[in-house]
Structure formats: structure tokens, C-alpha cells
Amino acid sequence: xxxxxxxxxxxxxxxxxxxxxxxxxxxxxxxxxxxxxxxxxxxxxxxxxxxxxxxxxxxxxxxxxxxxxxxxxxxxxxxxxxxxxxxxxxxxxxxxxxxxxxxxxxxxxxxxxxxxxxxxxxxxxxxxxxxxxxxxxxxxxxxxxxxxxxxxxxxxxxxxxxxxxxxxxxxxxxxxxxxxxxxxxxxxxxxxxxxxxxxxxxxxxxxxxxxxxxxxxxxxxxxxxxxxxxxxxxxxxxxxxxxxxxxxxxxxxxxxxxxxxxxxxxxxxxxxxxxxxxxxxxxxxxxxxxxxxxxxxxxxxxxxxxxxxxxxxxxxxxxxxxxxxxxxxxxxxxxxxxxxxxxxxxxxxxxxxxxxxxxxxxxxxxxxxxxxxxxxxxxxxxxxxxxxxxxxxxxxxxx
Numbered sequence: 001x002x003x004x005x006x007x008x009x010x011x012x013x014x015x016x017x018x019x020x021x022x023x024x025x026x027x028x029x030x031x032x033x034x035x036x037x038x039x040x041x042x043x044x045x046x047x048x049x050x051x052x053x054x055x056x057x058x059x060x061x062x063x064x065x066x067x068x069x070x071x072x073x074x075x076x077x078x079x080x081x082x083x084x085x086x087x088x089x090x091x092x093x094x095x096x097x098x099x100x101x102x103x104x105x106x107x108x109x110x111x112x113x114x115x116x117x118x119x120x121x122x123x124x125x126x127x128x129x130x131x132x133x134x135x136x137x138x139x140x141x142x143x144x145x146x147x148x149x150x151x152x153x154x155x156x157x158x159x160x161x162x163x164x165x166x167x168x169x170x171x172x173x174x175x176x177x178x179x180x181x182x183x184x185x186x187x188x189x190x191x192x193x194x195x196x197x198x199x200x201x202x203x204x205x206x207x208x209x210x211x212x213x214x215x216x217x218x219x220x221x222x223x224x225x226x227x228x229x230x231x232x233x234x235x236x237x238x239x240x241x242x243x244x245x246x247x248x249x250x251x252x253x254x255x256x257x258x259x260x261x262x263x264x265x266x267x268x269x270x271x272x273x274x275x276x277x278x279x280x281x282x283x284x285x286x287x288x289x290x291x292x293x294x295x296x297x298x299x300x301x302x303x304x305x306x307x308x309x310x311x312x313x314x315x316x317x318x319x320x321x322x323x324x325x326x327x328x329x330x331x332x333x334x335x336x337x338x339x340x341x342x343x344x345x346x347x348x349x350x351x352x353x354x355x356x357x358x359x360x361x362x363x364x365x366x367x368x369x370x371x372x373x374x375x376x377x378x379x380x381x382x383x384x385x386x387x388x389x390x391x392x393x394x395x396x397x398x399x
Contacts, residue, residue, distance in 0.1 A: 009066075010039060010387040012049030013111040015102075017075070017123045022232045022261070024117045025055045026304040027146070027180065029062060031115065031379060033213040036064035038380040043387045052105055054098070054123070062213070062286075070105050072098045075123060082123055091124070099126045106130050113386060115144045120164055120174065135173050142386055143174050147188070148303045149181020149207065150331045154192040167197050177201045178379065180208045180303075182372040186334040203382070206375035209307040214288035221279075225253040226358055227290055228298040231305050233259015233283075237266045238346055239319045240280075243298050244270045247355035248277035249362045252295065256280040257287070275351075296361035298354065301328035301343075310340060310368050315361040317342045319349055340368045 014032055016024035028051055039047045047066055054072040055061070063069055073094055074085035084094045102122070106114070114134070121128040134141055151157040164170055179188060183204050188194045194202060228243035230236020236259055248254040256274065258267045260283045271280040284290045288308045291297055299305045301320035309316045318341050320328035332343040342361075344353065 006043075006045055006387075009046045009048040010043075010113070010383075011109055011111045012047060012067075012383075013052060013106065013109055013114045014049065014117070015052045015114070015122065015127065016054070016117040017119050018054040022055065023148075023302050023304055025051065025053045025061070027148070027208060028053070028115070028117055029064075030208050030212050030304075030376060031146075032067050033062075033064045034211065034376040034380050035383055036066050038377075039384055039387055042380065042384040045387045047387070049111065050105060050109055052102065062215070064213075070101065072101055095124045095126055098123065099129070102126055103130045106134060110138065111141060113142045113144070113383060115146050115178070117146050118148065120145050120170060131173050132169075142176070144176050144178055145174050146178045146180065147194075148327075149179055149186050149188070150303075150327050150334070151188060151193040153326045153330070156325070157188075157193040158195070161195050167195060171198070171201065174201065176203050178382075179204050180206075180375050182206060185338045185340075185371065186330070204372075205378035205382075206372035207307050207310060208304075208375040208379075209311045209373035211374070211376045212288055212308060212311060214292065215286045217285060217289050217293075220293060221253060221255050221290070223293055224251065224295045224362070225255050225293075226296045226298070226362065227255045227257065227294040229257040229287065229290075229305060230259050230262075230300045231302040233257075233262030235321055236262060236300055237270070239298075239300060239349065240270055241273065242349050242351055243354060244274045244278055244280055245351040246278075246358060247275060247351070249359050252277070252358075252362060254278040254358075255284075255290065255294075257284050257290065258282050296358060298357075301332040303331070306331065306335070306341075307373075310335075310371065310373055313365040313367065315342065315364055315366045317344055317354070317357050317361070319344055319346050322346070338371065340366065340371055 012035060014028040016028050018024050035047050049067050051069045054074055061069060073087055075082045076085040083091055087094060179202055189199045189202060228240060230240055240256055244256050254277055256278060267282050274280050291308050292312055294314060297309050297314055297316040299316060299318060301318040318332040320332040322329050335341040336343045
């Protein structure tokens with residue numbers, strides 16, 4: 001390190017709206033851990049920041065050193081759109097509260113980098129004014145929209161972009177769009193999930209797979225075992241009820257992880273119907289640690305669990321959710337075409353078919369080295385460039 005290097009902390013704000021499941025906050029946590037570890041090593045400059053999240057209270061978040069968490073009042077999806085998860089107030093009042101909290105966090109932190117996960121302006125536009133003001137008052141702040149590699153069916157995605165309003169205004173506020181995937185598997189520019197006017201802002205990072213933080217289990221399941229899981233668990237009962245009844249391969253155990261958001265009565269039902277050799281638990285301390293020691297995996301096709309499995313060479317059978325979004329089905333089909341996963345639709349899944357898959361899967365591995373799984377490193381290198389110079393240099397692609 002020489003005297004010319006900047007040693008003031010690089011400030012990062014990672015926003016996720018978090019209405020259903022834990023996918024958005026888990027993506028941002030993976031980014032936070034990578035930045036907290038890699039940026040000081042790459043640049044000599046420390047990193048500090050905040051995770052601004054609407055994840056439900058009571059969720060245990062593994063937050064890296066140098067980061068803190070600001071919890072927004074929780075929301076959930078109701079019959080007519082977003083609604084308060086806990087508070088008994090009109091949604092407009094809740095959004096006012098969330099908007100003021102966002103404004104206070106951004107003003108106090110004065111971030112060098114803001115990464116907004118999935119929803120550019122947050123819930124009901126709660127970020128719009130604060131991001132616009134940040135762009136005006138702090139033009140050196142880099143503002144990024146981070147997207148999973150599959151949004152939804154193109155028509156659905158187009159309607160979401162339409163609801164954002166003028167995309168020239170979006171271009172004026174945001175500097176880049178990071179897509180956490182491999183365009184050889186699924187390209188949101190080719191499918192139309194990102195409008196052509198924004199294609200020059202797209203920067204593919206690779207899947208956020210390799211290099212994810214994991215903590216060894218204090219009381220691990222005795223190996224060898226197979227594992228079935230459904231992410232947060234709020235919509236995983238159908239798949240796991242079949243998995244729990246499948247025959248366990250000889251010499252193996254079967255661990256079924258319901259997920260922290262599955263109702264307790266549903267977990268109890270899974271436990272009552274579990275086959276011999278199968279243990280059903282509500283959650284595990286670290287999903288990736290559990291996956292790493294497994295022989296084979298059955299899972300829904302949410303972004304984070306898929307990326308965790310792809311960081312290994314374990315066979316995985318994806319059983320995608322198909323409603324209300326097609327995202328998981330599109331992801332599973334793309335990865336199956338790429339030779340990275342197996343797939344079965346829930347309507348076709350039976351305990352017998354899953355038993356047969358388990359029996360074969362425990363005797364093989366799955367090569368995924370042909371995929372770009374180094375998205376966390378890709379993000380780290382991009383942020384390191386910003387942290388080294390302290391000057392925002394945005395180069396947009398020629399399309």
C-alpha cells in the first residue's frame with residue numbers, strides 16, 4: 001500500500017423489498033459478504049455499509065463485519081397487491097413510513113454504491129424520490145439495479161418496466177444493470193425481459209454461485225445423505241410432501257428441510273408422513289453447508305438455492321414453482337438445456353419417480369464447469385474498480 005491509496009471506508013447500501021421468501025435478502029447478503037472480504041484485500045480500502053430490507057422480523061441474518069441492517073416494516077402479497085404483513089394500518093401509511101426510513105438511511109450513510117435488488121424504485125415507488133435526489137446531490141454515487149438472471153415471461157416483464165414510467169428517467173438515475181447469470185444459458189436482452197433501450201446498461205456478472213459464504217454445521221446430519229429443500233418454505237409443501245414419502249436409497253439418510261417460513265402445522269404434517277430413514281426439520285443453520293455434504297439434492301428452482309447447489313458437483317432435481325410467476329420454470333428449463341440440472345414439473349412428480357431418481361443420483365456427479373459461476377468475483381472486481389479510483393467511470397455497452 002502506498003500513501004496515495006484511499007483508506008476511507010467505501011460505503012455500500014444494499015436494498016431488497018422482501019415480500020415473499022428470502023431470495024432478495026439472501027442475494028444481497030451474498031454480495032455483502034463478498035464485498036466485506038474481497039474489496040479490502042483487492043484495494044486496501046475497508047468496506048462498510050447497510051442492508052436495507054423488508055424481511056420479516058425474527059429472521060436470523062448472517063451479517064458480515066462492517067455491515068448493519070435497517071429493517072423496514074414488513075409487507076406481503078395480498079389479493080390486490082402488496083399489503084402490511086403485521087401492522088394494522090393502510091398501505092399508504094406503511095409506504096410513507098418505509099419511504100421516510102429509506103430517506104434517512106441514504107442521507108445518513110451517504111453511500112458510494114447503492115445496489116437495488118430486482119425492483120428499481122422499491123415497493124410502490126418508495127425509492128424513487130430518494131434515488132433521484134441522490135443522483136442530483138451526490139452525482140459520484142454509483143446506483144445499480146441488480147437482477148436475477150430470469151425475470152419472468154417477457155410480457156409480464158414488459159408490463160413491470162411499463163409501470164416504472166419513462167425509461168429515460170431510469171437511465172438518468174441508474175448507472176448500470178447487473179444481471180446475476182450467464183447469458184449463454186439465459187439472456188434477458190434476447191428474450192425481451194429487459195427493454196432494448198436499456199441493453200447498453202446491462203453488465204452480466206455470472207451466477208452468484210462460487211465463493212458463497214458458508215458456516216460448518218455444529219451438529220451435522222450423518223453422511224451419506226440426500227437432501228430436499230424449498231428455500232424459505234412458504235410455497236414448498238406440495239413438493240416436499242412428495243419428497244418426504246420417497247424411498248431412501250440404501251445406506252443413505254434423507255433430510256427434508258421445510259424452510260423457516262413454512263407454517264408449523266405443515267411441517268408437522270410432513271413429519272407424520274415421512275418415509276423410514278427420512279427426517280423433516282423446519283430449518284438448518286446454513287443451507288449451503290447442508291448442501292455441500294449431501295450426495296444429491298431435490299429443490300424448488302429459486303435463485304439462491306439453485307446457485308448454492310451449482311457451487312457443487314452434486315446432482316440436483318429441480319421442481320419449479322409455476323405460479324404466480326414462470327421465473328422458476330424458465331430457470332429450470334434453461335439449466336436443464338445447459339446440462340447443469342435435472343427437472344421435473346410438480347404435476348408429474350410422484351414418490352415413485354423421485355425414489356428412482358434418488359437411487360440413480362447417489363451414484364453420479366454433475367459437471368457444471370462450462371457455466372459462468374463466478375458472479376461474486378465479477379461483482380467484486382467491478383466494485384474494486386470504483387473503490388480504487390473514488391471516481392465513477394461508467395462505460396455502457398455498444399448495442
